[in-house]
Amino acid sequence: MKIAVIHENAEALLAGYGSLLASMASMGHAVNALAPGSGPDAAAGFEALGVEYAMYPLTPRGLTPVGDIGTLLHLKQVLYRIKPELVLSMTSKPVVYGSMAARMAWVGEKKTVFALVEGPGFAFAGGGGLKGRLLAALARPMFRAGFRSCDGVCFRSAEAETFFRELGVLQPETRTVVADEPTPEDRDRAVLAFLGMIPTD
Numbered sequence: 001m002k003i004a005v006i007h008e009n010a011e012a013l014l015a016g017y018g019s020l021l022a023s024m025a026s027m028g029h030a031v032n033a034l035a036p037g038s039g040p041d042a043a044a045g046f047e048a049l050g051v052e053y054a055m056y057p058l059t060p061r062g063l064t065p066v067g068d069i070g071t072l073l074h075l076k077q078v079l080y081r082i083k084p085e086l087v088l089s090m091t092s093k094p095v096v097y098g099s100m101a102a103r104m105a106w107v108g109e110k111k112t113v114f115a116l117v118e119g120p121g122f123a124f125a126g127g128g129g130l131k132g133r134l135l136a137a138l139a140r141p142m143f144r145a146g147f148r149s150c151d152g153v154c155f156r157s158a159e160a161e162t163f164f165r166e167l168g169v170l171q172p173e174t175r176t177v178v179a180d181e182p183t184p185e186d187r188d189r190a191v192l193a194f195l196g197m198i199p200t201d
Contacts, residue, residue: 004084006098010037025050075101092121096146
C-alpha cells in the first residue's frame, strides 16, 4: 500500500514520529513523507527509515491566503503524482490543507484520509486580543473543512478531542480515537490500529 504522511516540519516529524514511519515501512508499505525541511539531514533521516521524502512550501504560522492556497495546490499535485491509498496529516495546516488536497487529488479511486491531532495548535493560542480572536474565527471553518475531508481523526489527548468538539468543527459522525499511550511504541500501535493497518487489541 502507498502511504503519504504530511507534516509541517521534517525534523519534527522524524523526531516525534520516526518510529511510526519505520513501522509502516517495515510492514512492506511504500511510505512517503511530505514536509518542509531545512537541510540534507532530513532527507538522510527518512532514507534511513526506508521512507521517500518530498518537500512542499508552507508558512507554518498565521494565515497567509496566497501562500496557503499555494500549499494546497502543491500538495494536490504531489498527492496526484504519488496516488497513495492512505493519507495521514499531522499538525494544524497539514490537517487542513493536506486532508483537503487528498480529497481533491484523485477523485474516484479508493483512498482513506486521516488526521493526527496533538492539540489546538497555533490558531487557537493567540489569546483574547483582537488578532487572536480574528485568527481563531478564520481558522474555525478551515478546520471544519479539513476534518470533514477525513475518514477518521486520531487525537493525542481527550482534552484535544473535547476542545474541537466544543468548537463545533467535528461532525458528530466523525470516527475518532484518543491515542494517549505514554510510550512511542504503544502510541504507534494505537495509531496503526486506528488506521486499520494492524488488528485492534
